[in-house]
Amino acid sequence: MAKGLFATYHPAVCMLFFLAAIGFAFSTQHPAYVALSCTVSGAYLVYLRGWRPFLRTMGTCIPPVVFVGLLNSLFNAAGATILWQWGPFCICVEGLWYGVAMGGMLTAVLLWFACYNEVMTEDKFTYLFGRRLPTVSLMVTMVSRWVPRMVSRGRSAxxxxxxxxxxxxxSKKGKLQRGVRTATVLVGLGMEDSIQTADSMSARGYGSAMRTSYARFKWHARERVAIGALGVLIVANAALLATDAVAFAFYPLVSPIELSWGYATYALMLGMPFCVELERLRRPRHGSSYTGQPRTRVGVPDAKKMGGSAT
Amino acid sequence: MGRPVRVIRIVQPVILVVLPAIMLLWAWLKLPSAALVTSVCACAGLVPFFVGFEKSRRRARDLMPVVILTALAVAGRLVFAPVPAIKPIIALVVMGGLCFGREEGFMVGALAMLVSNVFFGQGPWTPWQMFSMGLVGYLAGVLGSHGWLVRRWSVAVFGAAMALLYGFILDTWTFVGFVSNANAANVLTTYATGLATNAASAIGTVAFLLPIAHSWPRIFGRIKERYLT
Known part of the structure; x- marks a missing residue:
């Protein structure tokens, strides 16, 4: 379980938040918004996982960011302030700024995805989409089970x-031959095994009616407040950010960055995981809300144990 | 099979062509927010395939070939993680489409990228990886159903072409989404940087496909006859 109260919210709230954060980060290269998004996503990742994983994520970000930054700043003749020119190749100050902003945007998106991976664990994802896409989420679950099994069975085969x-x-050829033989064994084994699983599922009523799922997440008052606030902030941001982004241009000259209310609403929206911590002030008597654990009732039987093992 | 499924089956090939066209058009007209628009496009492109699979009401048995091939593809990507660029995924996706049909092929490709990115990190690339790998499986299914992929070498050449196509789509997405002023120099640099990886991936795919191109369709034919009819 990820750290902080925000991870204990209903997955729909978390999903909407990350969609908004990633969508807005993706939609603009306005330097102020990019800087805000980078800062907040970095802070959230440090809060979630600590400094070392944060630095490791930044390390993996460097190659694509540098590549995109360079591509944008080299060979770009759209700017007015030319630094260096040789035939068709041209480097201008505006292109460099654009490269920096684009690199920042990519960093912000990658940092948000790192936070997403921490908060939106696979069980939450399956919980959200299990009803609407039952077949696909069943397949994703089965694949996740089969991957480690394939690796270990492959080794023994x-x-x-x-x-x-x-x-x-x-030699390389020998390795390839052995690999192909192992894969062939695995496919045969896997098909027979999984078809047995499928039969035992059908025998127990899979596909005969709409499945019910074990609801681990509840829709409390705090979820209603959070999703309402998030909705208002998203609409406000869309309007403010669009106005600011249209007013700002990199070419031919980089426009000056002016103060705007958009920065405040953007920071408020991105800071949602930190804002929800205020909930701790509200109910000092509930021990559970201090631990950051999900509030589940004790004594609810485990869904997996009820269903038995299918293999 | 209901009417919506038939409609979805008609929409699928259209969307496979329209989406890359939208991406190129966006770059051509230099419209803003290309990164966001192209990502949303890729997500939208997955919808008709996932919904079509959902609505077709396959039996639990019929899902298993997709599950097993996907799991093997993900396991292969994990085992080959230390080797850059050479992965058995494309070979397995091609086999999935060839032996089990176009929709199954798409699902093997899309799910293999979705699940393996749980290990390798989800990112803005996930939707396009899913879409392009799905396209590879779909095309294999189309050609397979017309009986064009019977000989070993034709399967291998097709696999190499698909590896290049996959790399080409992802490289195109890189400069459409993240590079302003796409001019000849930019575009060439992007493709040149990707060339080594794509070539290695194509060679790897041929090496994986050649030994299995004959034997696997036979194995799958037997399984289909025994369990899936």
Whole structure:
């Protein structure tokens, strides 16, 4: 479970928040908005996972950001202030600024995705889409189960074949042959095994009616408040950000950055994971809201145990 | 099979052509917010396939080939993680489309990218990776149903072409979404940087496909006859 109260909110609230944060980060290269998005996403990632994972994420961001930044600033003749020119190649100050802003935008998006990965765990994703896309989420769940099984079975199939056939061939061709043989074994095994699973699922009534799912997340008053506030902020931001973004241009000259109310609403919207911590002030008696754990009732039987093992 | 499924089946090939066209048009006209628009487009492109699969009411058994091939593709990407660019995913997606049909092929591709990015990190690239890998599976299904992918070498050449197509779409997305003023120099630089990776991926796909191009369709044919009829 990710740190902080925001991760304990209903997955729909978290999903809407991340969609908005990533969508807005993606939609503009206005330097002030990019800087805000970078700062808040970085702060949230540090809060969620600490400094070291934050620095590691930044490290993986560097190659694409540098690449995109360079592509935008080199070979770009749209700006007015030319630094260097050689034939068709041209570097201008405006292009450099655009490259920096685009790199910042990409950093912000990647940081938001890192936060998303921490907060929106797979169970929440399946919970959200399990009703609307039952077949697809069943498949995603089964694939996630089969991946580690494939890796471990592949290892044992590989080892036993080596023991049976003998004559280890260390060349690339030998490796490829062994890999292909293992994959063939895995496909055959997997198909037979999974079709048995499917049969036992059908025997227990899969597909005969709409499934009910074990509701781990509840829709409380705080969820209603959060989603209302988020909706208002999204609309306000869309309007303010669009006006600011249209007024701002990189070419031919970088426009001056003026103060705007949009910065405040944007910061408020992005700061939502921190704002919801105010909830702790409201109900000092509930021990559970201090721990950051989801408030689940004790004694509800585990859905997996009820269903039994299907394999 | 109900009417909505038939409508969705007609929409699917249209959307596969229209979406990349929208992306290029956006770049051509230099419209703003290309990164956001192209990502939303890719997500929209996945909808008819996922909904079509959902609505077709397949039996639980019929889902299993997709699940197994996807799991193997993800496991393959994990095992080959230390080797840059060479991955068995495209070979497996091609096999999925070829042996089980176009919609199954799309699902193998799209789900393989979705699930493997849980391990490798979800990012703005996920929708386009899902869409292009799905396109690879879909095309394999179309060509397979016309009986064009029977010989070993034709499968291998098709696989190499698909690896290049996949790389081409993702490289195009890179400069459409993130580069202003797409001019010849920019575009060439983007493709040149991607060229080494794409070429390696194509060679890897051929190496994976050649040994299985004959044997796997036979194995799958047997499984289909035994369990899925």
């Amino acid at each position: 590989h080892d036993s074949q080596e023991a049976l056939i003998g004559g280890y061939d260390p």
